[in-house]
Amino acid sequence: MNDxxxxxxxxxxxxxxxLIISEKIHRVAVALGGAGLMLAVRATDDRSAFFSERSGVDWNVVFLLMGMMMIVGVLKKTGVFEYLAIWSVKRARAEPFRVMAMLVVMTALASALLDNVTTVLLIAPVTLLVCERLALPAAPFLIAEVMASNIGGTATLVGDPPNIIIASRAGLSFNDFLVHLAPIVAVLLIALLLVCRVMFRETFRYDEDRAAEIMELEEREAIEDPRLLVQGLAVLALVVAGFVLHPVLHYAPSVVALLGAGLLIAVSSAETREVLDEVEWPTLAFFAGLFVMIGGLIETGVIGEISKALADTIGDNESAGSMTMLGASAVLSGVVDNIPYVATMAPITGDLVRNMGGGADHVMWWALALGADLGGNATAIGASANVVVLGIAERSRQPISFWQFTKYGLVVTGVTVALALGYVWLRYFALG
Known part of the structure; x- marks a missing residue:
């Protein structure tokens, strides 16, 4: 950083x-303004910002979001989210914490197979309707779910984009992630539920009258357009299959989502204009601006300098290095998006592993994955799913502020990272 x-x-x-933290200016205006300044000071340029896979706008994320938002917009018209809301509340007997626990577990399991953003896009509408039915604030439920999505996505190769980068660099398989990360993710999910029980205890107000009303409802009556529902679910099933079969089909998730959205509009009676109205355009603009700003840090070598400093600190001590890698990655991923961070850190980690004698148990890679994935819960912009949920909440007129999310996120991140550190030390060094 000499220039x-x-x-x-x-x-x-x-x-x-x-400015994003202060919330004195809307985060979309800040992100776009910051992107413009990065271009103005030539920290990046148009080619890097719009066409570079390493430091430009991640169009895969943007178009994945747009495609899934369009599919969700069509499904909203069918009444299926109302159906699921009534069904889940009845199964939990309208007890708020049981409802939250059910939604959190569903979100974590779905995030292990789908990407985090797709999961929260599907779960959030159900959550908003559940909270409306129970007259509860939606923010605690949405925050708990997005954190569950980031934790659940850690368990598998396809659950979080950084895992795909790590798998490619380290030559790891889907089963490797399950064997090494799924056990700790199960523990972290239980810890999340316990922490949420304490953090949101004032939210869990049981209303007997509302509970009685909901228990008498027939969820099937919520379905308004059965034909459109069948079409929507069929396309959604194809899209999910496309996500899961990515290693075989080699179609990027964004391509699968756009194909699904186009197919659904073509075969259904949904109006294109109405579907496009459901897209969270401000959220997409925020992502674009944020990617350009982070790209400026990459192009000028700032991210690289941080990564190399971390590597120098680690040296050749695998035990201390793994702890440092996990903790530092969690901190950095709470500030910058974990995708460019892992993309920058992956080759450096590869060199560290080779210098330490090959790393047969890949502990350094697991430390990087745990830190990058769990650190995303720390702040409101630490992970893509966080930003999407904030956009959905704002559009539903139940906004979640940066600090409202972050004050809970820091607690959850502190607990989960501490447990992950203990797991890595116990499994790979104390017992290994």
Missing amino acids: WQSWAAVVVFVGAYA
Whole structure:
């Protein structure tokens, strides 16, 4: 960081981050303004910002979001989310914490097979309707679910984009992730539920009258358009299959989502304009701006310098290095998106593993995955799913502020990262 552009990029990013935290200016305006400044100071350029896979806008994320938002928009018209809301509340006997626990577990399991963003896009509408039925604030439920999605996605190769990058670099299989990360993810999910029970205890107000009303409802009556529902679920099933079969089909999730959205509009009676109205355009614009700002840090070498400093700190001590890798990755992934961080850190981690003698148990890779995935829960912009949920909440007129999310996120991240550190030390060093 010897040139002025590197320092300018840092100033722009820190200033934008401070404004997002303060919430004095809308986060979309801040992100787009910050992106413009990165281009103005030449921390990045148009080719890098719009066409670079390493440091540009991640169009796969943007178009995945757009495609899934369109599919969800069509499904909303069928009444299926109302059906699921009534069904889940009845199964939990309208007890708020049992409802939250059910939704959290569903979200975590779905995130192990789907990407986190797709999962929260499908679960959030159900959650909003559940909270409306029970006259409960939606924010605690949405926050708990997005954290469950980030934790659940850690368990598998396809659950979180950083895992795919790590698997490619380290030559790891789907089963490797299950064997090494699924056990700790199960523990972390239980810990999340216990922490939520304490953090949101004032939310769990049981209303006997509302509970009685809901228990008398017939969920089947909520379905307004059975034909459209069948079409929507059939397309959604194809899209999910496309996600799961990515290693075989080699279609990017964004391509699968767009094909699904186009097919559903073509075969159904849904109006294109109405479907497009359901897309969270401000959220997509925020992502684009955020990617350009982070790209400025990558292009000027700021992210690389941080990664190399971390590598120098680790040295060749595998035990201390793994602990440092996990903790530092959690901190950094709470500030910058974990996808560019892992993309930058992966080759450095590969060198560290080779210097340590090959790392037969891949412990350094597991430390990187756990830190990057769990650290995303720390702040409101630490993971893509967090930003999407904030956008959905704002559109539903139940906004979640940066600090409202982050004050809970820091607690959950602290607990889960501490447990992950204990797991890595116990499994790979104390007992290994």
